[in-house]
Amino acid sequence: MAIQFEVHAQEEEARCGLLTTRRGEIETPVFMPVGTAGSVKGIRFEELAAADLDARIILGNTYHLWLRPGIEVIKACGGLHNFIGWDRAMLTDSGGFQVWSLTEIRKVTEEGTEFRSHIDGSLKFLSPEISMEVQSVLGAEIAMSFDECPPGQIEHDAARQSMELTLRWAKRSKEAFHELQAGSLRTTGKMPALQQALFGIIQGGAHLDLRRESLERTAEIAFDGYALGGLSVGEEKPVMLDIIEDIAPRMPADRPRYLMGVGTPEDLIESVARGIDMFDCVLPTRNGRNGQAFTARGKLNIKNARFATDTRPLDEQCSCSVCIRHSRAFIRHLYLAGEMLASILLTHHNLAFFLDTMRRVRQAIRSGQFAKFRREFTEQLSSGLE
Amino acid sequence: MAIQFEVHAQEEEARCGLLTTRRGEIETPVFMPVGTAGSVKGIRFEELAAADLDARIILGNTYHLWLRPGIEVIKACGGLHNFIGWDRAMLTDSGGFQVWSLTEIRKVTEEGTEFRSHIDGSLKFLSPEISMEVQSVLGAEIAMSFDECPPGQIEHDAARQSMELTLRWAKRSKEAFHELQAGSLRTTGKMPALQQALFGIIQGGAHLDLRRESLERTAEIAFDGYALGGLSVGEEKPVMLDIIEDIAPRMPADRPRYLMGVGTPEDLIESVARGIDMFDCVLPTRNGRNGQAFTARGKLNIKNARFATDTRPLDEQCSCSVCIRHSRAFIRHLYLAGEMLASILLTHHNLAFFLDTMRRVRQAIRSGQFAKFRREFTEQLSSGLE
Numbered sequence: 001m002a003i004q005f006e007v008h009a010q011e012e013e014a015r016c017g018l019l020t021t022r023r024g025e026i027e028t029p030v031f032m033p034v035g036t037a038g039s040v041k042g043i044r045f046e047e048l049a050a051a052d053l054d055a056r057i058i059l060g061n062t063y064h065l066w067l068r069p070g071i072e073v074i075k076a077c078g079g080l081h082n083f084i085g086w087d088r089a090m091l092t093d094s095g096g097f098q099v100w101s102l103t104e105i106r107k108v109t110e111e112g113t114e115f116r117s118h119i120d121g122s123l124k125f126l127s128p129e130i131s132m133e134v135q136s137v138l139g140a141e142i143a144m145s146f147d148e149c150p151p152g153q154i155e156h157d158a159a160r161q162s163m164e165l166t167l168r169w170a171k172r173s174k175e176a177f178h179e180l181q182a183g184s185l186r187t188t189g190k191m192p193a194l195q196q197a198l199f200g201i202i203q204g205g206a207h208l209d210l211r212r213e214s215l216e217r218t219a220e221i222a223f224d225g226y227a228l229g230g231l232s233v234g235e236e237k238p239v240m241l242d243i244i245e246d247i248a249p250r251m252p253a254d255r256p257r258y259l260m261g262v263g264t265p266e267d268l269i270e271s272v273a274r275g276i277d278m279f280d281c282v283l284p285t286r287n288g289r290n291g292q293a294f295t296a297r298g299k300l301n302i303k304n305a306r307f308a309t310d311t312r313p314l315d316e317q318c319s320c321s322v323c324i325r326h327s328r329a330f331i332r333h334l335y336l337a338g339e340m341l342a343s344i345l346l347t348h349h350n351l352a353f354f355l356d357t358m359r360r361v362r363q364a365i366r367s368g369q370f371a372k373f374r375r376e377f378t379e380q381l382s383s384g385l386e
Numbered sequence: 387m388a389i390q391f392e393v394h395a396q397e398e399e400a401r402c403g404l405l406t407t408r409r410g411e412i413e414t415p416v417f418m419p420v421g422t423a424g425s426v427k428g429i430r431f432e433e434l435a436a437a438d439l440d441a442r443i444i445l446g447n448t449y450h451l452w453l454r455p456g457i458e459v460i461k462a463c464g465g466l467h468n469f470i471g472w473d474r475a476m477l478t479d480s481g482g483f484q485v486w487s488l489t490e491i492r493k494v495t496e497e498g499t500e501f502r503s504h505i506d507g508s509l510k511f512l513s514p515e516i517s518m519e520v521q522s523v524l525g526a527e528i529a530m531s532f533d534e535c536p537p538g539q540i541e542h543d544a545a546r547q548s549m550e551l552t553l554r555w556a557k558r559s560k561e562a563f564h565e566l567q568a569g570s571l572r573t574t575g576k577m578p579a580l581q582q583a584l585f586g587i588i589q590g591g592a593h594l595d596l597r598r599e600s601l602e603r604t605a606e607i608a609f610d611g612y613a614l615g616g617l618s619v620g621e622e623k624p625v626m627l628d629i630i631e632d633i634a635p636r637m638p639a640d641r642p643r644y645l646m647g648v649g650t651p652e653d654l655i656e657s658v659a660r661g662i663d664m665f666d667c668v669l670p671t672r673n674g675r676n677g678q679a680f681t682a683r684g685k686l687n688i689k690n691a692r693f694a695t696d697t698r699p700l701d702e703q704c705s706c707s708v709c710i711r712h713s714r715a716f717i718r719h720l721y722l723a724g725e726m727l728a729s730i731l732l733t734h735h736n737l738a739f740f741l742d743t744m745r746r747v748r749q750a751i752r753s754g755q756f757a758k759f760r761r762e763f764t765e766q767l768s769s770g771l772e
Contacts, residue, residue, distance in 0.1 A: 039720055039727040046707060069694070069719040076695040077715050085711040308455070309462040321432060325471040329463050333455040334425055340726060341425040 002197035003141065003224055005256050009366045013249050013275040016365040019057075019256055021141040022195060023081075023089040026056040028256065028277040029365075031268065031358045032091060033351055034285065037064040038084045041285045042347035045086050052321050053348075053355050057089040057141070059280045063098035066134045067117055067124070079139035090140035091280070094131045094173070094201075096147040097229065097261065108148065110165070128172035136180040140196065144227065145173040147201040152234030159205035163214050166203045170221055174198060197224035199258060202247065205230065206239050211247050219252055226251045227258040228276075232267070241270055248275035265294060265357055266381060269374050272361055279358075284350030289343040291335050294353045296377075297385050300328070302346065307332045316386075320352035388583035389527065389610055391642050395752045399635050399661040402751040405642055407527040408581060409467075409475040412442040414642065414663040415751075417654065417744045418477060419737055420671065423450040424470045427671045428733035431472050438707050439734075439741050443475040443527070445666045449484035452520045453503055453510070465525035476526035477666070480517045480559070480587075483615065483647065486535040494534065496554070514558035522566040526582065530613065531559040533587040538620030545591035549600050552589045556607050560584060583610035585644060588633065591616065592625050597633050605638055612637045613644040614662075618653075627656055634661035651680060651743055652767060655760050658747055665744075670736035675729045677721050680739045682763075683771050686714070688732065693718045702772075706738035 002021075005028075009016040019026040033040045033048065035058045040048060048055045060080055065071075077083040080090060096113075099105065103115040103124075112127025128146040135143040146169050150162040177198045200223035204210030218226065228247060231240045244259065248271070251257045258278035259271050268279055284294065293300040295315035300307075302314075313323035314331065322331075322345045334342035357377075364373035388407075391414075395402040405412040419426045419434065421444045426434060434441045446466055451457075463469040466476060482499075485491065489501040489510075498513025514532040521529040532555050536548040563584045586609035590596030604612065614633060617626045630645065634657070637643045644664035645657050654665055670680065679686040681701035686693075688700075699709035700717065708717075708731045720728035743763075750759035 037719075037723045037725060038716065039723075039725045042726050042730075044727065044730060045711065064723075068723055069715075073695055073715060073719070077697055077713060082697075083713070083716055083719075085713075085716065309459055311463055311468075325431065327463060327469070327471075329455075329459060330424065330469055330471065333423075333459070333469075337423045337425075337450075337454055339423060339425045340428050340729065341430065343726065344428075344430060344730070 001224065002195055003256075005225070005254065007253070011365050011368055011370040012273070014272050014361075014365050014370045015275060015277060016362045017256070017277060019277075021057075021089045021197075023087060023141055024056055026089060027362055029268075029272045029358055029361055030057060030278055031354045032057050032059045032278065032280040034059045034061070034280050034282045035084070035086075035090075036061045036282075037068065038080070040351075042289060042343045043285075043351065045084070047348060048086075048351075049088060053351055055088070055351070055355060057091060058086065060090055060092045060138060060140060061095075061098060062092050062131060062134050062138065063095035063102070063126070065138060066095065067119055071134055071137045075137050079137065081139065089142075091142040092135045092138050092140040092144065093260070094135070094144040094146040095126050096131070096201075097149045099126055100149040108165075110168070113148075128169045129176040132173055132176040132180055136177070136184070136196070142197045142199060142225065143177065145170045145198060145200045145223065147203060147229055149230050149233065150203065150205055152206060152230070152239075154205040156205075156207050156210070159203075159207050159210050163204045163210050166201065167214065167217050170200050170218055174200075174221055174223070199223050199225040199227050199256075201227045201229040201260070202251075203230045206235050206243065208243065208246055211243055212250065215247055215250055223255070225256040225258060227260050229260045231259065232262045241274070244271050244274045244276065251275070265354065266378065268354070268357065269361065269377055272365075273370070273374055284354045285347050288346035288350045291342070291346065293346055294350050295385065296380055297383050298381050300385055302328065302332045302335050302342070304332075314346075314349050315353065318349065318353060318356070320349055320356070322349040322352070387610065388581055389642075391611070391640065393639070397751050397754055397756040398659070400658050400751050400756045401661060401663060402748050403642070403663060405663075407443075407475045407583075409473060409527055410442060412475060413748055415654070415658045415744055415747055416443060416664055417740045418443050418445045418664065418666040420445045420447075420666050420668045421470070421472075421476075422447045422668075423454065424466070426737075428675060428729045429671075429737065431470070433734065434472075434737075435474060439737055441474070441737070441741060443477060444472065446476050446478045446524060446526060447481075447484055448478050448517060448520050448524065449481035449488070449512075451524060452481065453505055457520055457523045461523050465523065467525065475528075476524075477528040478521045478524050478526040478530065479646070480521070480530040480532040481512050482517070482533040482587075483535045485512055494551075496551070499534075514555045515562040518559055518562040518566055522563070522570070522582070528583045528585060528611065529563065531556045531584060531586045531609065533589060533615055535616050535619065536589065536591055538592060538616070538625075540591040542591075542593050542596070545589075545593050545596050549590045549596050552587065553600065553603050553607075556586050556604055560586075560607055560609070585609050585611040585613050585642075587613045587615040587646070588637075589616045592621050592629065594629065594632055597629055598636065601633055601636055609641070611642040611644060613646050615646045617645065618648045627660070630657050630660045630662065637661070651740070652764065654740070654743065655747065655763055658751075659756070659760055670740045671733050674732035674736045677728070677732065679732055680736050681771065682766055683769050684767050686771055688714065688718045688721050688728070690718075700732075700735050701739065704735065704739060704742070706735055706742070708735040708738070
C-alpha cells in the first residue's frame with residue numbers, strides 16, 4: 001500500500017486517525033492548504049512547515065500545473081516536490097473540477113473533456129489517462145481519479161448520466177494509474193506502485209440515491225481512499241450537510257474520507273462530526289488576500305473603519321506569529337495602502353486558524369470531548385467580534 | 387547623545403564603525419532596507435530580523451506615513467515601532483525627497499513646500515517644523531532635516547538658491563527638533579532629547595564648490611550625523627562618484643556619513659571606498675518585484691527563457707534561505723504565473739545579497755583586505771552569469 005491509515009479514536013461519527021505516507025505522518029482530521037500553481041499563495045514553504053502552522057500535506061492542482069509550467073518542465077526538475085521545494089506530503093486533484101469551474105468546456109465525450117485554456121484560450125483535452133499521466137509526473141503521495149463535476153442543482157437524469165460517466169472514468173483512471181506505476185517499475189526497477197495512492201471520487205449531485213450508488217460502485221473498483229466531490233458547488237448548505245451525513249458514515253471505514261473543496265470553519269467542524277477526515281479549501285488564502293480574517297468569534301473585515309486604531313491582534317485568542325506581533329490597525333493600514341504584506345499576514349493568520357482548529361478538533365476527539373468542543377466552537381463563532 | 391558612533395577600522399577612506407542606538411548596535415557600513423509605508427515591501431519583519439538577513443536598521447518614509455495612515459493613527463498606536471511591530475532601529479527621512487519625486491509641487495516658498503498628495507490629489511503643505519513634528523511622532527532613532535532636493539542637472543545659480551534654502555530649513559529643522567524633544571521632556575518627565583538623533587543633509591547639485599560650502603555650513607549648525615542628498619537623481623554616475631569622492635572625506639569623521647537613496651551593489655562598494663557609512667535604496671525590493679535578482683555575477687532577469695528548467699539557485703554563491711531551497715526554474719514559473727511568492731522570494735534573496743555584501747565589506751575593511759575585496763567583487767559582478 002502507498003499509504004496507511006488507522007483510526008485511533010472515534011466519538012460518534014467523528015474520527016481521529018493517522019495517515020502514513022512516504023513523506024511523513026498526517027494526523028486526521030486534516031486541513032490541506034491549496035497550492036494551486038505550485039505555491040500556497042502568499043506564504044513561503046518554510047512557514048508552512050514551521051511549528052506555527054505545521055502543515056503536513058498540501059494540495060497541488062493538476063490542471064494549473066499541466067498548463068503552466070507544463071509537465072516537461074516539472075519532469076526536468078525532478079517532479080513536483082523537487083520543483084517547488086516542499087518535502088512533505090502532497091495530494092494532486094485530477095483536473096476535473098478546474099476544467100468545470102475555470103474553462104469554457106467545448107465538449108464532454110466518452111473519451112474525455114475538450115476545453116479552452118483559461119490562460120491563453122488554446123484548445124486542450126483532458127481524459128482519465130492524461131490526468132493519470134500528469135499526476136504520475138507530479139508524483140504526489142495521493143492522486144485523484146478523473147471525474148466529471150456537475151453543477152449543484154443538476155436534475156436526477158443528468159446527474160445519473162454524469163455519475164455513470166464518472167464511474168467509467170474511475171475504472172479507466174485506476175487502470176491507467178496502475179499501468180503507469182508498473183511501467184515506471186519496469187523502467188526504473190523501483191517499486192513506484194508503493195509510491196502513489198489513488199483516491200476515487202463519489203458524485204451524484206444532490207440526489208442521495210445516486211450518491212449511495214456512486215459510493216457503492218466506486219468502492220467496488222477499490223481505491224486507497226474515497227472523496228466526496230461536487231459539493232459546495234451551488235447547492236444549499238443544508239443539502240450539502242445532509243449528503244455528507246448520509247454518505248460519509250457509509251464510506252469504507254478503514255480508508256480516509258476526503259471532502260473536496262470544503263470549506264468554512266463551521267463546515268469543517270460539521271463535516272468532521274459526520275465522519276470526514278480530510279479537507280482542502282482556498283478560503284483561508286483567498287479571503288486573506290481579500291482582507292478577511294477568520295477568528296474564533298467569526299469573520300473580521302480588516303477594511304472596516306472601526307479597526308483604524310485597534311491595537312488588538314486579528315484574533316485575541318490566537319497565538320500565531322502574526323497575532324503575536326501585529327495589530328488590526330497596522331494590517332488595516334497595509335491593506336488600504338495596497339501593501340503585499342497585508343495579504344501575507346492575513347494568509348498566515350487564516351491558515352494558522354484553520355490548522356489550529358483542526359488540531360483542537362483532533363484533541364477533542366481523542367479526549368472524547370468533541371461534542372462539547374463543537375457546541376462551544378459554534379457558539380463562539382456566531383457570538384461576533386467585540 | 388541620542389546615538390554614539392565610533393570608527394573601529396579604516397583602510398584608506400573606507401571605514402568600519404559601530405553605531406549605537408537605544409534599539410541596538412549597528413555595524414557600519416550598513417545597508418538600510420526601505421520600509422516606505424510601514425512595510426519593507428514583500429517581507430515579514432521576522433525575516434528581516436532573523437539570522438539570514440539580520441537587518442539592524444530600516445528606513446521609514448515620513449511623507450508616505452504622514453499621508454497614510456496619518457500621524458493620529460500612529461500616535462494612537464504608540465509610535466512607528468509599535469505600530470508596525472519592529473523593535474530594532476529605524477531612520478525616517480524628512481519627506482523632502484518624496485515631495486520632489488512623487489508629487490506635483492505647487493509652490494516652494496521660504497515657509498515650505500505646497501504640493502498635491504499622490505494618493506488623492508489633495509493640497510498639502512510640508513515645512514521643516516511639520517516634518518520634525520511628524521518625525522517626532524514616528525519616533526525613529528534617527529530623523530532627517532527637511533531639505534529641498536533639486537534635480538541632478540540643476541544650474542549653478544539655481545543650485546545655490548536651493549542650497550541656501552536647504553540651509554535655512556536645516557536651522558529651522560534643528561530648532562523645531564530640539565523644541566519638540568524639550569517639550570516632550572516637559573510633558574513626560576523623560577529625557578527624549580536622548581531618544582532621537584537628527585542628521586543634516588548636504589545639497590548643492592553637481593557643483594563641487596556648492597557641495598563643499600553646503601557641507602561646511604551644515605556642519606556649523608551641528609548635527610548628529612550628515613547625509614549626502616540629491617544624488618542618483620539624474621546626474622551621470624561618474625559625476626556622482628566624483629562628488630562623493632570629494633565630499634565624503636571632508637564630512638565630520640566622528641559622525642556617520644549617509645548617502646541617501648543609493649544604490650546598486652557597485653555603487654555601495656565604490657561609495658564605501660570613498661568614505662560612506664550608511665545607505666538606503668529600494669533597488670533590492672523594487673527590482674525583486676520586477677523579476678530581477680542581484681547575484682555575485684551580476685543581474686539575473688528571471689523572466690528569461692533560458693531559466694525554464696534551470697535547477698540552480700538564483701545565485702550559486704548565495705546561502706540565503708531562498709537559494710538553499712528554490713531553483714531559478716521554480717521562481718521563473720512563479721513570476722510568469724503572477725504568484726506573489728515570486729516577489730517574496732526575489733525580495734528576500736536580493737535583501738540577503740545586499741546585506742551579506744555589506745557584511746563582507748565590513749569584514750574586508752577590518753582585516754585590511756578591502757582593496758582586494760573591491761577589485762574581486764567588481765570583476766566578478768561584471769563577469770556575467772554562466
